[in-house]
Amino acid sequence: MSEREAPTGISAEDWAATPVAVRVVVLSLLAAVERLSQQVAALEERLNKSSRNSSKPPSSDPPNTPPRRKRTPSGRKPGGQKGHTGHGRSLKPAEQVDRMVDLKPVCCGECGSLLLGEDSRPVRHQVSELPRVKPVVTEYRRHTLECLACGVKTRGDWPVEMPRGSFGPRVQATVGYLTGRFGVSQRDVEEMMGAVFHTDVALGSVPALEQRVSAALEEPVKEAQEYVREQPVVNADETGWRQSGQRHWLWLDTTPLVTVFMLAVTRGAKAAKQLLGETFEGILGSDRWGGYNWIDRERRQVCWAHLKRDFQAFVDRGGESARIGQALLEQVHEMFHLWHRVRDGPLDRADFQSASQPIRKRVGELLREGTEASHKKTRRTCENILKLEVALWKFVTVEGVEPTNNCAERPLRRAVLWRRRSFGTQSEAGSRFVERVLTAVATLRQQKRDVLDYLTEACASMVSGDAAPSLLPDTSVASPLPELASIN
Numbered sequence: 001m002s003e004r005e006a007p008t009g010i011s012a013e014d015w016a017a018t019p020v021a022v023r024v025v026v027l028s029l030l031a032a033v034e035r036l037s038q039q040v041a042a043l044e045e046r047l048n049k050s051s052r053n054s055s056k057p058p059s060s061d062p063p064n065t066p067p068r069r070k071r072t073p074s075g076r077k078p079g080g081q082k083g084h085t086g087h088g089r090s091l092k093p094a095e096q097v098d099r100m101v102d103l104k105p106v107c108c109g110e111c112g113s114l115l116l117g118e119d120s121r122p123v124r125h126q127v128s129e130l131p132r133v134k135p136v137v138t139e140y141r142r143h144t145l146e147c148l149a150c151g152v153k154t155r156g157d158w159p160v161e162m163p164r165g166s167f168g169p170r171v172q173a174t175v176g177y178l179t180g181r182f183g184v185s186q187r188d189v190e191e192m193m194g195a196v197f198h199t200d201v202a203l204g205s206v207p208a209l210e211q212r213v214s215a216a217l218e219e220p221v222k223e224a225q226e227y228v229r230e231q232p233v234v235n236a237d238e239t240g241w242r243q244s245g246q247r248h249w250l251w252l253d254t255t256p257l258v259t260v261f262m263l264a265v266t267r268g269a270k271a272a273k274q275l276l277g278e279t280f281e282g283i284l285g286s287d288r289w290g291g292y293n294w295i296d297r298e299r300r301q302v303c304w305a306h307l308k309r310d311f312q313a314f315v316d317r318g319g320e321s322a323r324i325g326q327a328l329l330e331q332v333h334e335m336f337h338l339w340h341r342v343r344d345g346p347l348d349r350a351d352f353q354s355a356s357q358p359i360r361k362r363v364g365e366l367l368r369e370g371t372e373a374s375h376k377k378t379r380r381t382c383e384n385i386l387k388l389e390v391a392l393w394k395f396v397t398v399e400g401v402e403p404t405n406n407c408a409e410r411p412l413r414r415a416v417l418w419r420r421r422s423f424g425t426q427s428e429a430g431s432r433f434v435e436r437v438l439t440a441v442a443t444l445r446q447q448k449r450d451v452l453d454y455l456t457e458a459c460a461s462m463v464s465g466d467a468a469p470s471l472l473p474d475t476s477v478a479s480p481l482p483e484l485a486s487i488n
Helices: 012-017 020-047 169-182 186-195 205-229 269-276 304-317 319-344 349-370 376-387 406-422 428-446 451-464
Strands: 144-146 153-155 233-243 246-254 259-264 283-286 300-302
Touching: 169 186, 169 205, 169 428, 169 451, 186 205, 205 259, 205 269, 205 428, 205 451, 233 269, 233 406, 233 428, 246 269, 246 406, 246 428, 259 269, 259 428, 283 406, 300 304, 304 319, 304 376, 319 349, 319 376, 349 376, 406 428, 428 451
Parallel strands: 233 283, 283 300
Antiparallel strands: 144 153, 233 246, 246 259
């Protein structure tokens, strides 16, 4: 504002009659007020950030965060209701029972006569118990014998199946399973191995055993990475990590049956290309992070859960932003209502595509309206979302694409918990163990395969020199890329 322009609330005549020196002071004070108001608004927005309006985890929400929507009390008592179908433990078949105890009455409870015979339908009750785990210790004794004819001494050969260290494949696998699946600390693993499995494992042996597991998983993990790169739909995410105190990033690519992890020093496109492959031709589901912008927008699906939080942030800013944000949230609600119906079956895809057309149009209108909003952050967010507008709707046109990135965020949570407990890794070798064991655990759980048995078999293959078992699902040829349909 120039010195000649009257500030809001002051008439032109009064402003013209004001001394120049006073005008300068007034204008400088107004400018300072405007600047400080913007700073206060920015600080208040940072203070009010939570898992509802940003990507922050719920565990970081401050105490003043509004509670999530509560269910309306039904008035019923907690727990199972009268008449509901029970879900008790089912009895195992006879061939899976190790010991039978038959309890027969000797005499009649009424007259005392001797009772004989068998009950064709006895009342059955089964009790499962764990035996005391006792390790099987094998001692290999290598003899050296002297030839009676020539006097040469010959030493016996170690068998191929003998582990070179002090622990066998299942002990190695158990240690890797406890740290890589359950996030047990190395010191606690030392205690658990002694208390539960009665096997003395020194604290310094724990990372050494982890490295045995890591080496056993090297080739299966490489194979899994190649598999993911060839899939028609992949979801990706990343989170921070620490290696030797330095900032790193843990990347994840997931498909319905295989998930792979990778630790990298960067969060940029270079790492995304390294894991996904520069020649990736499928569809990628992710958030709006710029590290994925090298993939054509026609082959991307932006996460609507992240967008929903962006729109909630609009609402929390109040004013014009709140009106636009509330209208966008209403469209999100309608969109997910349709999506759940087509996902669960009542609505076919053709009708879903038709019903979503008005929502798609309205969202575009509201985002374009947001690009002219007075609030700078609202304006910039709408502009950035519109750059990826075509990537908002791929789930509508292509079957197998999800509207959210939840399938990638779920396995990443386990890694986040590990990071918080351990504060990251201390070496390159430790980082390789993290990415390999997380890949194996996540993938095996997706395929409902026994994790401990697999790790044991992989460690045994290292001893014998055989190829490790594959992490890939037991299917023939990978499905072709889905047809990229379009909505006119």
